[in-house]
Amino acid sequence: MRDQAWAALRDRVLAVFRQPLDTPLPDPVFDELARAVFAWQCRYNEPFAAFCRNRGRTPATVAHWTDIPAVPTEAFKHVDLVVGRPADAAAVFRTSGTTLGGERRGTHYVLDLSLYEGALLPVFAGYVLPDGARPLLLSLMPRPAELPDSSLAHMISTVIDRLGAPGSGWHATVAGGIDHHSLAAALRAATERGQPVCLLGTSLAFVHWLDGLEARGEKFALPSGSRLMDTGGYKGRNRTIESTEMLARYRALLGIGPEWCVNEYGMTELCSQLYDAQLRDTVLGRASAGRRKLPAPWLRTRVVDPETLAPLPPGREGLLQHFDLANLGSVVAVQTEDVGVQIGGGFRLLGRVLGAAPRGCSIAVDDLLRAAGRTPGGHA
């Protein structure tokens, strides 16, 4: 199926990646393309097609992209949701941990890295580097060679290669965690040169790193234009930290102000990512509607009622549902467990669910996983 028809459809999607970031695709254009992708997937992704048939949805009955059934992320743990054969995938990303599915890990097959990278680079550049800066990119994640399953490691690797200043690189390993010495040396050198840096990592990695800085009484006053991208929540095993507290620590320990701290939202099951818009708002001099995530033109995110999965009006909390054209090679519509609220053309992320936590003395699945020595995981 990776024939001329595939190439033609892929090229149409790639063309959308070159659209201006702030101009939403007109709905008829998005709809036509989304349904073309859906029809393609119904033909070559049988588990997805069966899921849709169970709901009476086929390319013939889906009149608008909003009728496409969204596949819950849990499904990625049980079937190969890929257009064609898993063996044809250019990259295979797996979820890091478990929530409800025991030891199973969700698997996302990426058929064509041009789709992944094509969706990644303009959005990263637009939201993390909206001023056109090319800072030193410093990763708190280990290299993809060490974490071949991690979409986040791959993502950071891609932006380091394509958007980083010379000297950008990795300051963590799987075995040793964050390399405090090399990271501190890189930050001091950049500070002396006056070269802005951009730190990249999971929120929990930042928490651990800043804990270490605080314990040693170290801090940095990073050059103007420095920034950071963190991702995932701050809900750790032993502590939960509010994002406002982290923003205050970023300023106090690194000298990076809140508008320069960009939280990324991504998931293993999606080729596209979203970012806080406030840095882009600031740089473009437009009125900010608050800290929120804005979808790229090829992505539609809906906030849906958790029971009925029907769309909710702005302001109501619900589950996030994504329709991502970059997912051409897997499934176009993904139902998450993430909680958000629609606001100002995008959404605010309110929490990432790591399995339901029932109240009180009834069992929490999370607790059991913890008792079994497994880590509940989350992002990328």
Add this chain to the structure above:
Amino acid sequence: MSRWLAWHLPGVPVRAGAPVAGAGDGTVVAPALSPEDVARAAELARAAGARLRATPLDDVSAAIDHVARRFLDPADPLRREALQWLPAVTGYDPAMAALVLDRMAADWTEPALRRLLRAEFRDPRALERFVAHAPGQRARAIPPRLVFHVLAGNVPGVGVTSLVRGLLVRAPALCKTARGEPVLPVLFARAFADCRPALAEALQVAWWPGGDHGLEAPALAAADLVIHYGDAPAIADLRGRAPATVRVVEHGPRISFGVIAREHAHRRAVAAAAARATALFDQQGCVSPHLFYVEEGGRVEPRTFAARVAAQLEAIGTELPRGQLSIAEAAAVQQLRAAVEFRAIAGQQTGLWTGGNLAWTVAFDPDPAFAASCLGRFLRIKPIARLEDVLGELGSYRAALQTVAVSAPPARAAGLAEAFAGAGCTRITSLAAMPFPPPSWHHDGRGPLRELVRWVDWER
């Protein structure tokens, strides 16, 4: 009534503070407490303990009974207040709240209290004086000077049962309620105080955010016994803060399930009881079943049994509708349903029956490995060749097992009871009795009253 105050701290003047986070629509108000307030409440309760210990046990038990009967009386404003606020703060349907209150309050009436005392003590008078214990030896049970109850909110009434147990050994209490159920313990304490004004200060009840080290330090310092219901992180956290001299009775996360022998798989009453045990408390009780194993080879095969349980869950929904699901709970049901559906798509022999709007879910799952439910009436039914094989499937859940409901012929029941007792279960019961253990149950493997007292021997 526009708002409801989530405390009863007789003798401690406190102002209203913030709404109890997460409890209903913000009209349930927490007290604005300082550590000094908590210390004062603990001090008053300890002082009232002397009056409580001087009150005859029969009189304490009569006062408990009086409050229980008020909770059971449809005309009593106490019951009306309970049923007005419980659905709003717990999310349970009003019919469920009423049923649970009826069953719980029945356990606080005098006949039930007498049964509990007799089950726990060979001679309950040991709570009041030295009684014969063995030749040349007399014994007496001494209550703690102050019990600090830290409650959970999953099932209304469980917290009051904890207070009642303390009162039965005539121990005063300081009680921290849960955000999920801040109502009944306050109403109970208030009604007890109305009934026995001289003992009013013996029960001090309030809600504050769990894990507040500042507020809990004076409570931990004043108590000599802590009874803690909570999830694993909360249990570990409080244990770490309790002084070494304080005894801590913990009721942490527990998991329950059921097994049905092939000889019983065709019985419609068994399927109905399985459904009812799942629907009660919307599966949030520690006694609620996460799954049922059904033995193969009976007149009705496990898959058919699953379909029957599904039909029963649908029927129960009109009488006892499911309560509200949190967004996280609803998300979990959506995800787990999809997992079952996709496994069927992939050719596995799973089955899925669902009620509208996530009302209930029955998943038939041929994988025999024990699996926890996300709760909210999500039930797995697993076929198994021999019920005895279940023991090999429990895995890491063994450490958290509590109730197992067994439906099997008498000839097999004894062997299964021994096997599950050895596997870590602390309660073996019938499907019908599963949701409501008797007051005398060895809750999580311990004596509910004996666990609270200190024994003194007098030899001569």
